[in-house]
Amino acid sequence: MKLSARNVLEGTVKEIKKGATTAHVLIDVKGITITASITNESVDELGLHVGGKAKAIIKSSEVIVGVD
Template sequence: MEISARNALKGTVQKVEAGAVNTEVTLEIAPGVSITAIITKASADKLGLIEGKEAYAVIKASDVMVAID
């Protein structure tokens, strides 16, 4: 796979929640660390996303915010 985005986090699909139009996909990228994405249902179906399957969270953003509590 070749991609221009600099941040690709490999993980395992933890949860797939399909809706009528979009699907929420949660990947575990490290023990106890997960990231969630909302993608189209058609894309999730095309990728065959199921729990336990390896996948990548690809992040391409022009802005990253930093906050403190």
């Protein structure tokens, strides 16, 4: 599937922290860590596990730009 989202970053799952309904998934993308908050169900349905491949997908309209 191709996506309209401008940012589709391929990486490897580094850590998964499950909460009551929401999980935080850390994905390593070429040395950059991207954190995603997704449902626990999604973690299970996608079969996410540490060391597995995963993509971090981000719409460009969700990105804020900062300058020091």
